[in-house]
Ligand SMILES: Cc1ncc(COP(=O)(O)O)c(C=O)c1O
């Protein structure tokens with residue numbers, strides 16, 4: 001057997017690109033993407049003078065200029081910084097955008113996008129929306145003369161009904177946080193553009209990341225997401241990213257970033273670049289763990305919201321657009337106090353907001369991530385108070401299931417199953433009390 005031929009190191013190490021072996025032609029006219037997305041996540045081009053394989057952090061607020069009049073690429077970090085530019089070019093490639101912008105949080109990204117609106121403009125959006133996005137839109141409706149319509153975005157006819165010539169923006173989440181409802185992006189984008197050709201369709205891609213969904217390929221004009229989640233992946237960065245294909249729109253979005261000063265810092269840009277390189281492997285593990293956990297909960301009799309389950313009412317629609325199901329799922333117990341006991345009985349699952357990172361989290365959205373939506377509005381929008389959200393990480397899946405099973409039993413949500421006996425015995429041996437009183441038959 002002949003050994004595979006290795007490319008010479010001289011070729012591999014030249015980051016200027018002069019000596020690189022010829023690359024295949026770009027597969028996308030918009031992005032210059034040449035390889036599979038999993039490869040592109042890792043592969044970044046740099047023209048660093050020392051050929052550093054990790055992009056340097058240009059920790060400088062200002063830059064020396066050659067003269068007072070010549071002008072140059074960088075003068076001040078609020079306006080632009082080489083580390084942030086490198087990240088933005090990398091993001092544009094993986095988001096299928098021609099221009100990407102990196103800002104200080106996901107909410108910062110939505111704030112920048114809503115700066116495109118004028119008093120009297122109408123925004124059509126979902127009835128299940130991340131609490132912070134809802135809070136920003138409510139603020140704009142109260143203070144800036146923007147009219148906001150919240151509609152069930154799983155119902156194309158209902159959305160079409162409220163779209164009209166005054167619609168300036170259609171803002172979608174898919175899957176929604178936390179009810180995991182799926183929006184038909186191509187159909188809704190076409191309806192918005194038919195109602196008003198100037199309307200902008202913006203998709204919040206936080207729940208899937210560019211690895212699993214490319215909204216710009218589905219008819220969206222703007223894609224944005226919280227980089228705090230999957231992109232960074234370790235619960236140690238706040239970031240937001242925006243991608244567009246239209247250069248003029250990109251420039252309109254850059255203006256408020258420079259003006260208000262919410263561009264991502266050099267260090268956080270570097271952390272985000274580092275996180276993106278492992279997105280492929282993290283997501284693969286997180287998704288396979290999430291699938292097993294969703295199946296486990298379903299086997300215990302819970303009605304589970306997860307697009308990886310065939311029982312999801314929009315399973316086919318989701319998979320017609322997406323390349324994966326993500327790692328966030330939710331389920332109800334029928335009783336708020338029971339949900340509270342489950343959440344508080346978990347050990348391995350941290351009680352935290354956020355998601356998309358390496359360690360697993362458990363939360364009650366109505367009290368935590370979505371608490372800024374008042375109880376009356378939550379009820380009107382049919383958000384169950386007892387809903388539990390699980391954000392799955394990369395831990396050993398059997399440990400996660402064992403811990404969840406123990407929490408369910410301890411809280412009185414399920415009876416001990418044959419399968420669970422070993423885990424429960426282990427918990428008892430560790431001195432923990434397993435209380436199954438008042439349990440309902442779960443399987
Ligand atoms: C769907 C969604 N969009 C946007 C955001 C805002 O992101 P950030 O927390 O980075 O501001 C979040 C969470 O915070 C979210 O869950």
Ligand SMILES: N[C@@H](CCSC[C@H](N)C(=O)O)C(=O)O
Nearest residue numbers: 130132353354355368369372
């Ligand atoms: N106190 C925060 C809550 C942040 S929620 C973060 C994340 N989007 C999630 O869904 O868990 C706030 O008021 O914004």
